Amino acid sequence: MIIGAGPSGLTAADRLVSAGRRPLIVERSPHVGGLMRSLRHGRFTVDLGRKELYARIPEIDALWTGLLGDALKPYSHRIGSLFAGRILELAGQFRGPTRGMPPGLLMRGGWDLVRGWIDGAMRRPDSYERFWHQRTGRRFAQVLAQGYWEKFRGRPWRDMPVPEELADGERGGSHSFAAVAQGLRLAARGGVGRQSSWRHPALGTGQLTDQLARRVRQGGGEIRLETEVVALAPDADQSFSVTLRHRGDAIRCHVGTVISSLAPDALQSLLVPGDEHGRADPTRCVVMVYLFLDEPPRFPHAWLEVNDPMVQAGRITNYAAFGGDMVPPGMTALCVEFFLDEDDPRHGRSDGDWITLAIDECRSNRLIRPDHLIDTRIHRLTRCNAAASWREAQDRRHGAFYQRLPLYPSLFHVNRPGTDWASFAGVCAADAILAGNRRTFDARADPTRSYAASNEAATLMRSEVTCSAP
Template identity: 20%
Template sequence: MNAVIIGAGPAGLTCALKLAEGGVAVDVYESEPQIGGMTKSFDLWGQKVDLGPHRFFSMDEKINSFWLSQVGDEYVMVDRLTRIYYDQKFFFYPVKAINALTNLGFFEACTCILSYLKAQFHKKGEEKSFEEWVSNKFGYKLYSIFFKTYSERLWGIPCTELDADFARQRIKGLDMIEVIKGALIPHKETKHKTLVEQFAYPKMGGGIPYENMAVKLERLGSRIYTNTSVKGIFVEEGVAKGILLEDGSVRNYDYVVSSAPFTEMICTIEKFPEKVYKAARELIYRNTTLVYLQIGRSDLFQDNWIYVHDKSVGFGRITNFRNWSSAILRGKKETILALEYWSYDNDRLWKLGDREMIQLAKEEIVKTGLVMEKDILDGYVVRLHRSYPVYNTGYQDRMKILQEAADSIKNLAFIGRNGSFKYNNQDHSILMGLLAAENIVSGTRKNNLWAVNTDYDYQEGGKSLDEKGGKK
């Protein structure tokens, strides 16, 4: 049996490696020159950087042990420090009681508590939107300070039009009692992913496990074709026959696994009812523009990253690569920051040239007071087209139509973040890759891939990694 994998990101490479280890002949096609997808690391100004912050975290032993088997001992435990920049003040995240009280002031803090209590006694009925879900749980006041601005900047739509699924997948299990306990008791062991105080990070960058996987794959005789974009999936009479390349040639395989954008790939398959193509066209993605700034100082701030909720600037997050692993700095004294801007294809921001983006980023970072203009040495821009699948109102109905169509072809699987239109982190994409490979090798569909990152629950039965690769 042979299989083709479209896309050499975490999902595609995991699936490919598991298949190759199980004796399946595998070819991987990747449109970019470098493997790793959105979790790649690359050289910049003599240092290593990632595409924004890339923290690996999972409570699932299966995923942890797979990730660890790709990294070996070559990782460090990073003490997480992240803050929220809001109203020109810095709030620790996870929340710390004194800092939150000082920043909010006594009156605002009381309003937050009253609004939380009100929400507990007067919950709105069915929580369809992100706004309903979060304000029911934390109260409208806390929602408006800590969730609304950031989420609307990220998704580019009002939180009333953002499906509650986004909250269910990302902040499910987080409750006010745990937030308050964490705020009052320093270093309390936390159960929720968003609050963990330490995480494992590969010494030479978040992309290392995937580079190692690519080496293993080639040793097992698999081929990875970089710079080779797949134009479509070739299906005849309900059976996937292989892939269509840009030059019009067809390559035949027994099994096709795609981690390329789901909505695009499904539209390349002929003879679905028109409602399938319509549903695909109606699903949208958000883009990220990363502006890297080289700063001639090594003492800027201690955070790994800072969430930016403040309305005075347009970016949503700043990563400081100095605070991840000393090895990626390669002895350099300069600090590299990455500022994330989000936009849709037709937004002016997405179309700005590199020079304008760098100028904008310089002006805005200076406004925050974190960096002085005279210290900024250089800038570099990376554009990530379709970095976030958008869960807008009605997306579930469209996904249902698309999933049914996809499932009608037995020897085809859609995995990964864009590949299955799910707001995946690395751990979800790794899991999808593992489960897809299990399905193929066993010749079954015993694993429902669509359920990953939906009703699959991280919190249960697992432990995160410690410095020796054991359980924390």
């Protein structure tokens, strides 16, 4: 049984059916694809907010190329920062090394930068905010990263601790403006390094997951939608007794092996109900307002990260910039995202209020002309954040959960941040099941390591096996 019809679950199932197995996928929603599914709206196709496909893992990049071929389109990965009605660049190849900053802002930011370096030379940072202000200067941090990051993660920088692995390493770093801008990009994007070329499915990320689901069904696998796992009890023989809920009906079954793409907290609460280690973080929600216009986009960026604290939106995605067929020629489709905590009073707003707010904020920043608006749509993502970070999952509570996983040798936990990393975990789980040996899965898909570190560990393990062979 595979829990979840997102990229990790579908990729695992695809691998299994190619070897003649017939897995069962259970998915609580009415759709396949998880957060990577796409929405059709008349002549438009849109993703669930901003979606990126990283090319960090050769096996997964090759899988996607084989699935979609020429429908995997290259695009300009151009990202802007929206601040005080101005779009600044987050990459130096656009509009030169100043990123479109006016001279006054560059001068004030330069003075702040020097003050930050002096402060960093005199004392250790006591917060994430001071850490970045010492490294990049207060003003550059504010206009290029801080506001977006705080909206996106739901926590102000001043309330966050300094990353342990970074606290002592700044004095020897580069003090060039390029290093400052790159550092802020990494801050806002969770530390992901630069990728030189980017591709996106011509009809949205759902084109990828739909194709995977099609192959799974054609290969004999079953995908049962609107079916949620409500109990997962380990048995003495390492198998599992499972209780499913499908449209109000309870279904009980017994399975030998489980591949789970549930978030760590959700899986832990199933395995050990009531365990305090399974207590989840406060729930986040994303409100996405889609704006459809009968004119070309007024900015060329794939998306804008909204650092202006006076603007409630956190990110604005421009689907016409993704190089495919998501938007008809000469037209525009934008997604305006608002990131909310579970106790945010804005939850009480009506759909009409959210749509009006999105239109007003885009109009006031000269991103749209409302008289060209032809339609709108709103979509909410509950019980999830807009994206996940591997580093954010490395806290004490999640660490305790990861230490428990070896107690369940027939359970493969494949929830990972990043579509490529999640898909790779699914591949590793399927390969381990087919080989009857999960050691490579534990090494190559270790949730406590980044992909690079896991791959290095697996390479070392293979070398040790080769050297010890008779």
